[in-house]
Amino acid sequence: MSPGSHPSYLHHERPRWQWWALALAIASAYTLGAVGFWKYDVDHGGEGHVLDALYLAAQLFILNAPALPPPLNLPLELGRWLALGILVAAAAITAYRIFTGEVGAITLSFIKEHVVICGRGSIVLDMVRSQRARTPRRRVVVIAAADDTDLIEGCHALHAIVLVGRPSLILERARLSKAKRLIAVYEEDGTNVEIAVRAWALSRASRPSTAPPLDCHAQVSDVDLRDSLRRRHLPVQDGRCRVRFFDFFDDAARDVLLTQLPLDRQGIGHSDPRQVHLVIVGLGAMGRRVAIKAAQLGHFANRRPVRISVIDRAAGEREQEILFRYPGIRQTCDLTFHECAIQSTQGQQLIEGWCAANDTMTSIAVCLDDDALALDVAMRLLPIIHDTSIPVAVRMSRADGLTSLLTEHVAPPEASRSLRAFGWLDEACIARLLDEDAREQMATVVHVNFVELATSHGRQRAFDEAVKQWEDLVNEDYKESNRQQVDHIAIKLRAVGCELVQASESRPEAAFSAGEVELLAEMEHARWVAERLLAGWTYAVKPKNEAKRTSPNLRPWAELEDHIKEYDRDAVRAIPELVRNVKGEKICRRSER
Structure with a gap:
């Protein structure tokens, strides 16, 4: 397995004390038996041959030891009963394993x-x-x-x-x-x-x-x-x-961009002049997922797309790879590549310049495949970001070991404030696989709402794959589009000073104004355009062509017909009911805390 191509999983070390206990019990039984047979022979006038005693002690484990007239000495009594106990325990364990397998085979039939x-x-x-x-x-x-x-x-x-x-x-x-x-x-x-x-x-x-x-x-x-x-x-x-x-990396990339950093901190309002800037150190498997997710999610109320700067030793090669797979990515974000080592003077100067800029909201994601190197790089960034509020997310492949330096409050206070670990497989990732999580449920509801509006506009399922029922969607792209719309809800809410809280909280539930609906609908359209471009779609005049992956709606918001804009407005208006019914949460203004 190449480094970074797969997530590393926690190793649950097999308990060894049972084997040590078994070995100790066998050695004790054998020693006691040998001493007991030797002593019995001596006590009854024999010559006390050691080899004979060792041979007889071995026979205790196959229940073939000679029947000796009592009284028996204490070592012999202990040895033979201990040997019998070991034999019975081994037989029971073997029978249990066989029985378990047979019961499993029978149970499987029902x-x-x-x-x-x-x-x-x-x-x-x-x-x-x-x-x-x-x-x-x-x-x-x-x-x-x-x-x-x-x-x-x-x-x-x-x-x-x-x-x-x-x-x-x-x-x-x-x-x-x-x-x-x-x-x-x-x-x-x-x-x-x-x-x-x-x-x-x-x-x-x-x-x-x-x-x-x-x-x-x-x-x-x-x-x-x-x-x-x-x-x-x-x-x-x-x-x-x-x-x-x-891909487990998908969950990690989404979580770090929306929750752990997050990209837009407390939110980017419509009049905020700053550009969100994400610096990615290392464009391996995780780095690429973070970059693509940032391009999908990085669409804000101030209409400035996310800026993504990549530092990698093989940046030229990485750039060609990503442009080959995602030819439309430069239309979705401001993407630049810098071929140098993060440990170099050039790399340090780049980071220093970005961190000092006042017109950007900068975050750093260290996505190196080597945990030790990633942590070393992150710690060396601390002096650079010391007087800033710039967060640094460090990709760790395991939850134990080096990660504990960041998660168990072992690191210095400045590191605990600025550094956060991400990227390993945790219980939440597993739970999303085992059960339909809230994100999937919300995506399903989002699609149902879209279908209702689309069919009211005359779109027919027989001719339009996008308006089929969720379970009938053959094109996974359409399901993924709904999931990404759900992901972007957090950024939309922060843009208008809102947050999600439990429905039981005493704060009043917020309602979007008409201006906010229009602003968030424009954000949703920008997100949708980016998602389509990254999925290989391009602009073409009517009608939409699924085979050629062309759409007439891949245009700026101002150029859209009003009935097309209504899809995005409807999606925004549905957010309060969506989070309330699926997650048991409500939308409140942060100012009313």
């Missing part, structure tokens, strides 16, 4: 609405543990490799059913025709795609048409591969299996 997880290592164990904690009655089936003994033993301890073998060959035994969800999280993207395609084929062949579709989630860390699969609608979505390719 379960339904279960979750199937394919993968290796502790990430799968974390998912099983999380699923059992969230819905104890829902069964979990794990497909594991024969050599992944830690995973197999851990899953048995958590009462999960384990199938051992190559996933594509034994997937049928997991009863996908009755399953609720399949998750593939192998480190190899190709393996996960193979599982998704196989699950799709099995569902088409065996899943009843009246049953809800199987939700299949496959981890694909290669951004380019995932986007290519989405754009080509592979595999074809149908009513029996819904395949979604995801």
Whole structure:
């Protein structure tokens, strides 16, 4: 696995005290038995041969020791009973494992609405543990490799059913025709795609048409591969299996830009002259996800798109790669590349200049693949940002180790104020895979609202893919568009001095004024245009052409017809009810705290 191509998962070290206890018990039983036999021989007039005593002690473990007339000495009594206990315990453990496997095989014939997880290592164990904690009655089936003994033993301890073998060959035994969800999280993207395609084929062949579709989630860390699969609608979505390719990096990038930094701090109002500036140090897998997410989300009330500056040793090569995959990205943001090492004088001078600028709202994301180097770079930035409020997010691949310096208040106060760690797999990421999270629910409602308005304008599902029901959408781009609209809600609210709070709070709920609706609708259109351009769409006169990925609405807000603007206004007006019904929250003015 190349560095940065996949998230690193926490390693749950296998407890070793059982093995030490077993070894100590065997050694004790053998020693006591040997001493006891030797002493018994001596006490009864024998010559006390040591080899004979050792041989007889070994026979204690196979219940073949000679029956000696009493009285027996204490070491011999202790040794033989301890040996018997060890033998009984070993037999019980063996029987338990065999019984567990047989019961699992029998149980598998009757379960339904279960979750199937394919993968290796502790990430799968974390998912099983999380699923059992969230819905104890829902069964979990794990497909594991024969050599992944830690995973197999851990899953048995958590009462999960384990199938051992190559996933594509034994997937049928997991009863996908009755399953609720399949998750593939192998480190190899190709393996996960193979599982998704196989699950799709099995569902088409065996899943009843009246049953809800199987939700299949496959981890694909290669951004380019995932986007290519989405754009080509592979595999074809149908009513029996819904395949979604995801990346843990996506969640991390979205979280750091919207929550941990965030890009717009307390908000960018319509009269704010500053330009939001994101500095990305290192454009590996995580750096690229952060850059793309920033281009998607960085659209603010002052109409100034986000500025993205990249520092990377291979910036020229990285620039060509990103422009090849996202040819429209420069239309969505102010993007520049700087080929140098962050540890160099040039890199330091760039950072110093950006941090000193008064006309920008700067944030820094250190996205290096080496945790130690990333933390070192972040600590060296502290003197530069000491007198500023510039936040620095540091990508860490693990939640333990070096990350604890930032999360456990070990670092100096200035580091705790300015630095924050992001990027590792946590419980929240796992939960989003195991259950439909609020973001997905909100995206579904957003689409329903859009369809209602679109059909009232005469758009027909038979001719327009975008107005089909959520579960019937073949083009994943349309679902992703709704998800990104949900993501942008936080930036919109901050632009008008609002925030989300629990519905039970005593503060009055805010209502958008007509001017705010218009402002936020214009922001939504700018976000939508960026999202379409990054997805490979271009402008062309009417009509919209899905095959060629052209749209007549990829124009500035002022050039749109009013009925097109109404889609964005309607989306803004729906925000209060959306967050109230799905998240149990309401919108309040920050000024009324």
